[in-house]
Amino acid sequence: MRDWDAFTISNLPISSIDLMENAARACVTWLEDHEFLYSEKFTIFCGKGNNGGDGLAIARLLGERNKKVQVFILEFGQPGTADFQTNLQRLHGSEVDIQYLQEGGDLPEIFPDSWIIDALLGTGTSRPATGRLEILIDFINRSGCPVCSIDLPSGMPADFSIGPFNSEGQPYFPSVRAKVTLSFQSYKPALLFAENAAYTGLVHLLDIGLSSAFLKSTDPDFEGVDQEMASGIIEPRSPFAHKGNFGHALLIAGSVGKMGAALLAGKACLRAGCGLLTFQSPETERSILQTGLPEAMLLTGHIDANYYRSIGCGPGLGQSAAAATLLEQILNEVKRPMVWDADAINLLAVQTEWQKKIPPFTILTPHPKEFDRLAGISINESERWNSARALAISKQWIIILKGHHTLIAMPGGKAYFNTSGNAAMAKGGSGDVLTGLLTGLIARGYTPEKAALLGVWLHGRAGDFAASEWGMESVLAGDIIDQIGNAFMEISS
Numbered sequence: 001m002r003d004w005d006a007f008t009i010s011n012l013p014i015s016s017i018d019l020m021e022n023a024a025r026a027c028v029t030w031l032e033d034h035e036f037l038y039s040e041k042f043t044i045f046c047g048k049g050n051n052g053g054d055g056l057a058i059a060r061l062l063g064e065r066n067k068k069v070q071v072f073i074l075e076f077g078q079p080g081t082a083d084f085q086t087n088l089q090r091l092h093g094s095e096v097d098i099q100y101l102q103e104g105g106d107l108p109e110i111f112p113d114s115w116i117i118d119a120l121l122g123t124g125t126s127r128p129a130t131g132r133l134e135i136l137i138d139f140i141n142r143s144g145c146p147v148c149s150i151d152l153p154s155g156m157p158a159d160f161s162i163g164p165f166n167s168e169g170q171p172y173f174p175s176v177r178a179k180v181t182l183s184f185q186s187y188k189p190a191l192l193f194a195e196n197a198a199y200t201g202l203v204h205l206l207d208i209g210l211s212s213a214f215l216k217s218t219d220p221d222f223e224g225v226d227q228e229m230a231s232g233i234i235e236p237r238s239p240f241a242h243k244g245n246f247g248h249a250l251l252i253a254g255s256v257g258k259m260g261a262a263l264l265a266g267k268a269c270l271r272a273g274c275g276l277l278t279f280q281s282p283e284t285e286r287s288i289l290q291t292g293l294p295e296a297m298l299l300t301g302h303i304d305a306n307y308y309r310s311i312g313c314g315p316g317l318g319q320s321a322a323a324a325t326l327l328e329q330i331l332n333e334v335k336r337p338m339v340w341d342a343d344a345i346n347l348l349a350v351q352t353e354w355q356k357k358i359p360p361f362t363i364l365t366p367h368p369k370e371f372d373r374l375a376g377i378s379i380n381e382s383e384r385w386n387s388a389r390a391l392a393i394s395k396q397w398i399i400i401l402k403g404h405h406t407l408i409a410m411p412g413g414k415a416y417f418n419t420s421g422n423a424a425m426a427k428g429g430s431g432d433v434l435t436g437l438l439t440g441l442i443a444r445g446y447t448p449e450k451a452a453l454l455g456v457w458l459h460g461r462a463g464d465f466a467a468s469e470w471g472m473e474s475v476l477a478g479d480i481i482d483q484i485g486n487a488f489m490e491i492s493s
């Protein structure tokens, strides 16, 4: 963000104080659009950095809108930044009440029925809050007032999880617990971690006019997957094509009692646009597959794995000796990238000697527990993300670490986070749908990297469409499959 701010200031006719004014206006406009969250009173806590400067500018703008505003400035024993000082002077010309909180002084008396605007610290946070700052954060969290944090909840470092949490549930980085976080221009990694979500509340990104040319001038090593990116990947289906042009996929999936997972993966695979699908599944379960998905074929004997354009392993497979033998055969024969999920990953975590046989650019789709089995336990989510990125580089795998903002770590070091999807998808079977989708996209002809980005996006959007039809509680994994077509149509020109 710092580089983006600096680029904007040197390439656009805009100064840093005007960017701060844009930021404050964007916040106040958002509050106004939300009926000022039904309050006439605002208590604003400011540090003396630029986050505090935002808070002072917001105080002035709210005062101009006839809101009752009180401002508390936490004294850090050093002068404020230049833009903070400018906004302090501007605020002195208004009716707004300003008080200073000194080290060792009393805690403030605040309007009991106000919103708190939290502008103590933003992206400058470099260490856990201690002393007066920690006490004030605790005071805000216990006040009973709803909190709107500016840019980040104060105390939360921009790039990390606030955890680990101690036995009393307190995080390593004491942080304000916001109901709403209004963050500027782009996601900071901290806003993506599940364990920070209880502290960020609902996150809204506000455009403050940073230069769009900056994004074109750099290739960041961490980027969001959005509709524009997904639209740029999708390839049209030739009107002259036949089923052979769209690839034959193989799914090594299913075991007694877990054939549902195989069916879900199979349906999603065909919905991804591939031409043909064959299952390698137990003979005893034949009737389930052939009636559940008549469009697919079934193989129960020896497979010539290299015949298939893509291979997905794991959904419902189990960890039996037979499953392990099958996967070992696949690893000995196949030299092209595959998709590995669920029990295939669990077996891989135990059979460590297999790991060197996994072809480069194979996609692994662990959820956090599966990932920890594979790579060792992480103390918090940011460590797990770093560990996934390191493993992707060292093993040359594509790692899709599933979560609310799924991480996609590429072998070249670049990583992406997904911005589609919702909590309705947190249900058994949705991972099987993703595996099928990815396997289908690779068979369809997408490179594993493109399939990973497109597949994760489509999966999330299909989940969004399913949630809008069935509500957040009632979506089934099968409903996600039924919406894959809508997700495709949304990004197809």
Ligand SMILES: NC(=O)C1=CN([C@@H]2O[C@H](COP(=O)(O)OP(=O)(O)OC[C@H]3O[C@@H](n4cnc5c(N)ncnc54)[C@H](O)[C@@H]3O)[C@@H](O)[C@H]2O)[C@@H](O)CC1
Pocket: 002, 005, 016, 019, 020, 021, 023, 047, 048, 049, 050, 051, 052, 054, 076, 081, 120, 121, 122, 123, 124, 125, 126, 127, 128, 129, 130, 133, 150, 151, 152, 184, 208
């Ligand atoms: N042009 C810009 O740079 C813009 C910046 N904006 C705001 O500026 C913020 C960043 O401002 P700053 O870089 O001044 O940083 P902050 O205001 O976040 O923090 C101020 C200072 O506090 C100190 N600090 C860090 N951790 C601490 C801790 N645990 N205890 C006590 N002190 C601590 C550091 O010295 C830090 O520089 C953004 O989050 C955003 O709100 C916006 O006004 C938009 C434009």
Ligand SMILES: [K+]
Pocket: 051, 118, 119, 120, 121, 122, 149, 150, 151, 152, 153, 154
């Ligand atoms: K803040």
